[in-house]
Amino acid sequence: MIERYIQYVAVERPPELETAAEARVRLGAKFPRTAVRRMTHLGLLIGSVLDGQTPGPEDALVYATTYAETRALEDYLTGFPAASPLLFQTSIHPGGVQQVLVGRQQPLARLWPLAGRTRLVEQALLTALLEPAARVFVVGGEERGTWMLEQGMAAARPFAFALVAAREAAGAIGRVAFVPDAAAKDEVPPSLEVFADALARRENITWSGAGGNWAVTWL
Amino acid sequence: MSASHDPFSAGLEACACLTPLGDEQATLAALLAGRSALSLTPVLGAQGGDPVPLALMGPMDETQPPRWLAPLRQLAARLPAGAWGTAREPVIVTSSNFGVGSLYAFTRDRDPAHLTHGTPWAAAELLRRELGWGPQIHVLSHACVTAHLGLAQAGRLLQAGLADRVLVWSFDFVSPFVAGGFHSLKILNGAMPAPYAARETGSIGLGDGAAFAVLAREGGPFRLEAHALYNEMHHFTGNQPDGGGFAATAAAIAARTGGRRVWVKGHGTGTLEAGRLEAEGFARHFPGAPLVSWKGSLGHTLGSCGLVELAVALAAWRAGRAPGTVGTVAPTFTAEVATEAFPTGGYDAAVLASNAFGGAHATMLLTHD
Numbered sequence: 001m002i003e004r005y006i007q008y009v010a011v012e013r014p015p016e017l018e019t020a021a022e023a024r025v026r027l028g029a030k031f032p033r034t035a036v037r038r039m040t041h042l043g044l045l046i047g048s049v050l051d052g053q054t055p056g057p058e059d060a061l062v063y064a065t066t067y068a069e070t071r072a073l074e075d076y077l078t079g080f081p082a083a084s085p086l087l088f089q090t091s092i093h094p095g096g097v098q099q100v101l102v103g104r105q106q107p108l109a110r111l112w113p114l115a116g117r118t119r120l121v122e123q124a125l126l127t128a129l130l131e132p133a134a135r136v137f138v139v140g141g142e143e144r145g146t147w148m149l150e151q152g153m154a155a156a157r158p159f160a161f162a163l164v165a166a167r168e169a170a171g172a173i174g175r176v177a178f179v180p181d182a183a184a185k186d187e188v189p190p191s192l193e194v195f196a197d198a199l200a201r202r203e204n205i206t207w208s209g210a211g212g213n214w215a216v217t218w219l
Numbered sequence: 220m221s222a223s224h225d226p227f228s229a230g231l232e233a234c235a236c237l238t239p240l241g242d243e244q245a246t247l248a249a250l251l252a253g254r255s256a257l258s259l260t261p262v263l264g265a266q267g268g269d270p271v272p273l274a275l276m277g278p279m280d281e282t283q284p285p286r287w288l289a290p291l292r293q294l295a296a297r298l299p300a301g302a303w304g305t306a307r308e309p310v311i312v313t314s315s316n317f318g319v320g321s322l323y324a325f326t327r328d329r330d331p332a333h334l335t336h337g338t339p340w341a342a343a344e345l346l347r348r349e350l351g352w353g354p355q356i357h358v359l360s361h362a363c364v365t366a367h368l369g370l371a372q373a374g375r376l377l378q379a380g381l382a383d384r385v386l387v388w389s390f391d392f393v394s395p396f397v398a399g400g401f402h403s404l405k406i407l408n409g410a411m412p413a414p415y416a417a418r419e420t421g422s423i424g425l426g427d428g429a430a431f432a433v434l435a436r437e438g439g440p441f442r443l444e445a446h447a448l449y450n451e452m453h454h455f456t457g458n459q460p461d462g463g464g465f466a467a468t469a470a471a472i473a474a475r476t477g478g479r480r481v482w483v484k485g486h487g488t489g490t491l492e493a494g495r496l497e498a499e500g501f502a503r504h505f506p507g508a509p510l511v512s513w514k515g516s517l518g519h520t521l522g523s524c525g526l527v528e529l530a531v532a533l534a535a536w537r538a539g540r541a542p543g544t545v546g547t548v549a550p551t552f553t554a555e556v557a558t559e560a561f562p563t564g565g566y567d568a569a570v571l572a573s574n575a576f577g578g579a580h581a582t583m584l585l586t587h588d
Contacts, residue, residue: 002379058223066340073319077326081263081399088400089455089576092315093339093360098577101452107464108450109222111579112368115317115339116358123357130375132225151325151334153341180381186306186354210355211306211381 002129004136004165006174006216010049011200012160016144020044020071023158035103040072040090042143043099045160050100050139053164060110060133063097064124064140064192066117070154074146097139109133122189122209125176125216128165136165140192161196174202174218184208222449222467222580227374230438232384236430236530237294238517239274243534246517250531250542251560255516257411257424257546262402263395271398271407272424274518279393279427281324283332285342287392287429288349294429295350301433303386304353309376310386311357313369315522317342320394346388363486364448364573365389366430366525367581371446373434383435389523390429397521398425404456412489412519413547414512415498415556421491426518430526440588441533444568447471451578458493458578465500465574468582472570473504475584479568481505482541482561484532486574487512488519489546493574498552505570509557515546525573525581532571532585536563 014023020041027044028036030051039047042065055061069091076087089095094113101108112127114120120140128136139162145154165176186209190198198205198216205216235242239256240249249256256274261267264280273279276290302308318336325333336342343358359368366389373385401407401423410422434443447468453459483501487494487510501510513528520527535541543559544551551558563569572582 067338073322076400077322077396080323080326080396081266081268083399083403085400085403085405088403092362092576094577095455098452098455101450102455102577105452107452107578110448111361111450112359112372113361114358115360116343116356117340119354119356120340120358126381127372130372130379130381132223148322151331153322153334153337184306209306210309 001177001179003175003177004129004167005169005172006163006176007166007172008053008164009199010162011196012045012048013200014158016157018158032103039099040069040096040143041158042069042096042141045141045158046096046139047100049160049162055106055108055137057107058109058133059135059137060131061108061137061139062124062127063094063111063113064120065096065142066115066120066192067142067154068093069095070143070145070148074148119189119209120192121195126210129178134167138163138165157193159193159196161199163199172219174216177215178212180212184212222447222471225371225374225446227378228442228444229374229377229434229436231432231441231443232435232438233299233433234530234533235294235297236428236527237290238428238527239276239426243530246531247534247538250513250516250545251540253545255545256426257518262398266395269402270409271402272411272518273393273398274424274426275393276427279395281321281333281394285318285321285336287390291390291429294431298431299433301384304347304355306355307383309355309357309382310352310388311359311369311372312343312346313359313365313387313389313522314391315360315362315365316391316397320396323396360522361579362575363521363524364575364579364581365522367446367573367583370432370443370583374443377434377436385434386431387526388431389526391521391523392427393425401425406490411546412515414487414489414515414544415494415551416547417550417552421489423488423490424518426520428517428520428523428527430523430530432526432529442586444584444586445472445475446583449580453578456576458496462496462500464578464580465497468580469500469504472582472584476568480566481508481568481570482566483508483510483570484528485510485512485572488514495552498556502553502555508555509561510555511541511544511557513542513545515544529571532569536587539563
């Protein structure tokens with residue numbers, strides 16, 4: 001069995017139609033004034049769930065998002081071929097979490113940006129469990145799209161989550177465990193959004209996949 | 220500032236690439252001959268724009284099916300047989316572009332067919348269906364260090380005993396979307412790249428590229444012995460002025476070389492400041508080791524460059540001769556920059572590096588028995 005203990009969890013689940021401007025007003029106090037003007041909705045939500053948490057230079061961060069910087073991408077495309085260098089930079093994976101860490105001038109040993117969909121949660125947790133770092137931040141989220149949402153290419157609801165997985169059991173609030181099992185079938189894991197909701201409600205989750213059985217449990 | 224190295228060593232069972240110059244053998248031959256795949260091409264393809272250096276496998280305008288699919292099928296024909304996409308033989312797809320260029324095509328003609336591969340997961344899903352892979356497909360995207368992350372993650376899966384073999388698959392094809400973006404940053408301009416050359420204006424080229432590697436716990440004679448990763452988070456596009464990020468991964472790998480004689484394949488896109496910092500960092504930690512970049516010929520294959528250039532490095536080692544820094548003439552940032560090809564016989568390891576936006580640094584150690 002491979003396991004890590006959850007030492008911290010935070011979830012942002014704003015109203016479905018919250019805009020980046022509204023998030024700036026709601027969350028602005030958590031960011032340097034100079035940085036907040038340029039942050040995207042997803043960047044603001046990620047910054048909020050990481051508020052008060054400072055990854056050390058030897059820590060690792062796993063970043064999971066299917067659609068990433070949707071609005072920057074939409075706006076970049078809308079302006080094309082008069083390409084905006086700022087929007088181009090912002091739209092590049094993993095811009096959401098980089099906005100937060102660059103804003104903090106927070107170096108990090110290893111950053112693992114994942115961009116899958118169906119098995120994204122499973123892969124993010126597997127990546128975290130394989131990390132030799134003492135503390136691994138698992139961060140994920142999406143922002144609501146506009147025209148890309150109409151085409152099924154963006155999330156419908158903004159959300160973000162962060163959890164800190166550590167080897168230390170003392171003081172833990174939960175546990176992520178993977179038990180290798182050659183007979184385990186690939187079941188459908190929770191989606192990123194369902195996972196965020198489960199974290200918010202401290203719900204236990206189990207499924208099978210990646211050659212084993214998974215359990216996220218609360219202590 | 221430090222970067223610890225990943226201790227997970229993995230054997231390279233197979234590794235191949237495809238560039239506008241051909242497979243890794245043809246690419247190596249062209250590089251050794253000093254040939255460049257780059258040519259000045261309108262930045263927006265058929266829609267025109269400033270001429271910029273691009274190395275393409277065909278016109279870069281978006282097509283249906285996407286223009287990258289046929290070359291990827293060609294590359295996949297060289298894959299060793301395997302139950303790819305299963306838990307014991309998972310696939311790690313790495314790219315920075317995936318099929319993003321098709322989104323720009325959709326904004327022009329509103330054809331929803333372009334959207335079938337517009338996001339990373341959709342492009343990976345298209346590949347999965349086309350190549351008959353199972354569901355265990357990891358999708359990684361960390362700009363121009365992505366392929367290194369895929370290789371490092373493969374080593375971890377093997378080390379943990381969770382996989383028997385891992386296929387790391389990379390592809391990046393230039394599109395007006397991407398070329399236009401780099402052009403807006405002014406680093407993709409009308410000049411041909413000259414990596415590590417001490418000149419007045421920097422420039423990069425962009426290139427199409429695809430590659431794969433099959434990694435296993437055992438096997439050889441070539442192994443990826445160690446990886447070092449570091450993220451400065453100093454600026455979105457720029458590096459720390461003191462070169463600390465370059466030094467961090469170079470130092471971590473230097474500590475792992477164990478007295479081996481190494482040559483260095485750097486990132487070397489052709490930008491001035493990053494090129495200088497990188498060359499100085501390697502000269503400090505690997506004094507006397509020849510430093511080369513091949514992006515003056517292949518262009519920058521973005522998220523795939525780490526794997527494309529690994530395949531070329533392996534071919535070079537097998538052939539006994541490594542290409543120099545095509546497109547560059549003296550003066551160079553350091554004396555270590557090799558502008559001419561050199562024999563690999565006197566070396567027992569190679570250090571391969573890539574860098575990315577956000578001050579991301581990735582360096583790995585390639586050894587052979």
